Amino acid sequence: MTVESTAARKPRRSAGSKAGTTGAERTTRTTARKAAEPELVQLLTPEGKRVKNAKNAEYAKYVAGVTPEELRGLYRDMVLTRRFDAEATALQRQGELGLWASLLGQEAAQIGSGRALRDDDYVFPTYREHGVAWCRGVDPTNLLGMFRGVNNGGWDPNGNNFHLYTIVIGSQTLHATGYAMGVAKDGADSAVIAYFGDGASSQGDVAESFTFSAVYNAPVVFFCQNNQWAISEPTEKQTRVPLYQRAQGYGFPGVRVDGNDVLACLAVTRWALDRARDGAGPTLVEAYTYRMGAHTTSDDPTKYRADEEREAWEAKDPILRLRRYLEASNHTDEGFFAELEAESEALGRRVREAVRAMPDPDRFAIFENVYADGHALVDEERAQFAAYQASFATESDSGFAAGSGGN
Amino acid sequence: MAESVTSKNLALAKAINESLRRALEADPKVLIMGEDVGKLGGVFRVTDGLQKDFGESRVIDTPLAESGIVGTAIGLALRGYRPVVEIQFDGFVFPAYDQIVTQLAKMHARSLGKVKLPVVVRIPYGGGIGAVEHHSESPEALFAHVSGLKIVSPSNASDAYWMMQQAIQSDDPVIFFEPKRRYWDKGEVNTEAIPGPLHRAQVVREGTDLTLVAYGPMVKLCQEVAAAAAEEGKNLEVLDLRSVSPLDFDSIQASVEKTRRLVVVHEAPVFFGSGAEIAARITERCFYHLEAPVLRVGGYHAPYPPARLEEEYLPGLDRVLDAVDRALAY
Ligand SMILES: Cc1ncc(C[n+]2csc(CCOP(=O)(O)OP(=O)(O)O)c2C)c(N)n1
Numbered sequence: 001m002t003v004e005s006t007a008a009r010k011p012r013r014s015a016g017s018k019a020g021t022t023g024a025e026r027t028t029r030t031t032a033r034k035a036a037e038p039e040l041v042q043l044l045t046p047e048g049k050r051v052k053n054a055k056n057a058e059y060a061k062y063v064a065g066v067t068p069e070e071l072r073g074l075y076r077d078m079v080l081t082r083r084f085d086a087e088a089t090a091l092q093r094q095g096e097l098g099l100w101a102s103l104l105g106q107e108a109a110q111i112g113s114g115r116a117l118r119d120d121d122y123v124f125p126t127y128r129e130h131g132v133a134w135c136r137g138v139d140p141t142n143l144l145g146m147f148r149g150v151n152n153g154g155w156d157p158n159g160n161n162f163h164l165y166t167i168v169i170g171s172q173t174l175h176a177t178g179y180a181m182g183v184a185k186d187g188a189d190s191a192v193i194a195y196f197g198d199g200a201s202s203q204g205d206v207a208e209s210f211t212f213s214a215v216y217n218a219p220v221v222f223f224c225q226n227n228q229w230a231i232s233e234p235t236e237k238q239t240r241v242p243l244y245q246r247a248q249g250y251g252f253p254g255v256r257v258d259g260n261d262v263l264a265c266l267a268v269t270r271w272a273l274d275r276a277r278d279g280a281g282p283t284l285v286e287a288y289t290y291r292m293g294a295h296t297t298s299d300d301p302t303k304y305r306a307d308e309e310r311e312a313w314e315a316k317d318p319i320l321r322l323r324r325y326l327e328a329s330n331h332t333d334e335g336f337f338a339e340l341e342a343e344s345e346a347l348g349r350r351v352r353e354a355v356r357a358m359p360d361p362d363r364f365a366i367f368e369n370v371y372a373d374g375h376a377l378v379d380e381e382r383a384q385f386a387a388y389q390a391s392f393a394t395e396s397d398s399g400f401a402a403g404s405g406g407n
Numbered sequence: 408m409a410e411s412v413t414s415k416n417l418a419l420a421k422a423i424n425e426s427l428r429r430a431l432e433a434d435p436k437v438l439i440m441g442e443d444v445g446k447l448g449g450v451f452r453v454t455d456g457l458q459k460d461f462g463e464s465r466v467i468d469t470p471l472a473e474s475g476i477v478g479t480a481i482g483l484a485l486r487g488y489r490p491v492v493e494i495q496f497d498g499f500v501f502p503a504y505d506q507i508v509t510q511l512a513k514m515h516a517r518s519l520g521k522v523k524l525p526v527v528v529r530i531p532y533g534g535g536i537g538a539v540e541h542h543s544e545s546p547e548a549l550f551a552h553v554s555g556l557k558i559v560s561p562s563n564a565s566d567a568y569w570m571m572q573q574a575i576q577s578d579d580p581v582i583f584f585e586p587k588r589r590y591w592d593k594g595e596v597n598t599e600a601i602p603g604p605l606h607r608a609q610v611v612r613e614g615t616d617l618t619l620v621a622y623g624p625m626v627k628l629c630q631e632v633a634a635a636a637a638e639e640g641k642n643l644e645v646l647d648l649r650s651v652s653p654l655d656f657d658s659i660q661a662s663v664e665k666t667r668r669l670v671v672v673h674e675a676p677v678f679f680g681s682g683a684e685i686a687a688r689i690t691e692r693c694f695y696h697l698e699a700p701v702l703r704v705g706g707y708h709a710p711y712p713p714a715r716l717e718e719e720y721l722p723g724l725d726r727v728l729d730a731v732d733r734a735l736a737y
Contacts (some may be wrong), residue, residue: 146713149537202470303446363716
């Protein structure tokens with residue numbers, strides 16, 4: 001039903017394919033073919049026009065009652081998330097952050113899915129879900145601690161049902177599945193959502209999470225943001241079939257949604273979450289989108305991708321698209337945009353000031369929370385560390401320390 | 408010797424790049440595999456330009472799956488290839504740990520010696536570059552505990568060049584730990600030299616009062632420590648182990664018999680680390696020569712901390728000097 005059939009993808013054996021006898025490498029089509037973009041669930045075109053067709057009808061129901069105010073809310077979320085992201089990128093350039101993973105271009109996928117969630121749902125993000133964090137009410141400045149290098153997390157996952165960022169790719173899909181198994185055991189009707197990238201889809205952990213979630217009928221939504229790239233590797237280096245089709249092999253539905261269409265992302269995620277709540281098990285949502293910036297601030301995309309590609313995707317910008325729709329439907333006035341602009345600036349300022357004021361952690365933090373129960377070795381090492389630190393204080397007090405770096 | 412055409416001043420990363428290039432040229436069975444190793448040339452550019460010159464079938468961008476990378480490298484090796492795989496960062500080797508520990512390390516023994524697995528697993532490791540979680544760890548002891556694996560770590564460009572040649576030529580699996588914070592340090596590389604054995608330690612500074620033992624990123628620190636100690640009239644010997652498994656205990660013993668004191672320095676946590684093994688064996692071998700217990704300087708029994716605390720966590724000049732003073736005070 002939701003698993004779309006695609007045009008024939010059978011590998012065609014080329015005439016040269018039996019060249020093995022010559023000792024040459026068998027002809028394989030190693031050059032990446034960009035699969036033609038298979039039909040997406042789309043509710044808003046890049047020009048901001050509503051789409052109505054048989055294919056999207058099932059999902060459109062989930063946003064049938066969306067009000068102008070809610071639409072403005074989605075727009076505001078996307079604008080503020082982008083502003084926050086731009087500020088973080090700038091702060092990295094200014095040396096205030098060690099690294100930043102920008103979500104530029106992925107605002108619709110994150111806000112659409114994030115706003116589909118209920119408070120009691122639980123989110124397992126990767127390291128780029130700043131827009132989802134925003135929807136969960138995590139203070140954006142809390143996201144910056146680990147990128148500044150002052151902590152390895154920065155928020156209480158249970159505070160907003162938003163788990164810590166996971167850097168090892170794919171790991172969190174299993175945590176989400178296990179959490180969802182627990183939700184089901186408890187008889188609760190909340191759902192769980194796991195975010196990951198197209199690159200991460202190659203990890204064994206992701207395959208195992210598909211297996212477990214299917215076998216245990218876990219109420220989990222796998223939300224794959226296919227932003228086309230995994231650092232320098234295009235999606236074709238991860239898969240030969242559209243990612244959403246993988247779900248079929250595990251026995252649950254997969255659907256590809258236009259990841260730059262916030263309304264479609266909202267609708268499809270609501271649909272998938274509903275299935276989870278109803279006991280219908282896991283769903284794979286592939287949000288087809290684009291990473292407009294670098295992978296992280298340490299990356300140099302000019303080494304591996306062409307500018308034209310980005311330009312083509314800029315034309316599908318998620319924020320512009322909703323703006324066009326809002327304007328065409330007379331859902332806004334100039335005041336709205338002006339106020340939002342001012343709000344964005346204020347957010348930027350707040351984030352900038354908060355980051356600059358962020359203190360370095362206390363050096364003894366190294367020994368904190370290593371164990372919940374405590375551990376004799378940690379106690380011993382903490383004491384040695386304290387004595388060592390104190391030795392500098394004594395030396396400098398007595399005017400001894402010259403040159404020995406007791407800072 | 409006058410400057411020769413075979414001697415170049417190269418950054419450590421570039422030395423590995425040239426070494427890989429030489430191996431690809433010399434043997435059509437050598438393959439490079441890993442995430443982003445192709446067009447991008449790896450996140451540290453260690454494989455820069457290799458795909459351009461050797462093609463996508465020799466320098467292979469793999470899917471993002473470390474278990475897959477090592478597992479398929481094992482299969483390729485079974486088929487006669489010599490894969491050199493890159494794990495992007497230390498903390499990402501664990502999805503492949505199962506393949507490395509249960510398969511790569513044991514197949515030679517299980518096949519009664521019939522199967523050889525000449526696979527090199529390159530891992531940029533260690534801290535000091537201000538990175539986020541999982542990008543700064545030193546997991547060498549976790550591998551050294553496993554028989555069937557060889558574990559090496561060069562500290563300078565020349566060793567990086569030659570040890571990579573030797574690792575690729577080895578018929579055993581080699582875990583090749585690259586000190587990422589030294590990638591940009593330059594050194595002289597003589598591409599015609601005849602290198603010493605892969606697993607032999609090297610005295611990089613002669614001394615009489617105490618032996619500092621290190622490998623990889625900590626060798627340079629120990630040289631700085633020795634220089635600082637020299638200003639205080641202490642004469643330290645610095646030994647670069649180069650190999651963690653096998654470990655060249657004979658060279659350590661020879662040095663300790665001369666200096667009678669030993670301090671081992673590594674970034675990895677001290678608890679159950681390679682320093683523990685060195686301390687135990689050297690105590691056994693040199694009990695009557697030692698004037699002080701073998702001391703260790705390394706990481707704490709705590710997760711690798713966020714970047715702003717790594718200077719506190721990592722062994723630095725003062726911490727090593729402190730240990731030197733303690734050893735000399737016995
Ligand atoms: C197990 C593991 N291997 C390698 C890495 C290094 N790494 C970080 S992000 C990344 C690319 C991930 O691409 P994708 O899953 O498509 O997500 P995106 O970053 O595009 O959002 C890689 C290779 C990692 N974090 N974890």
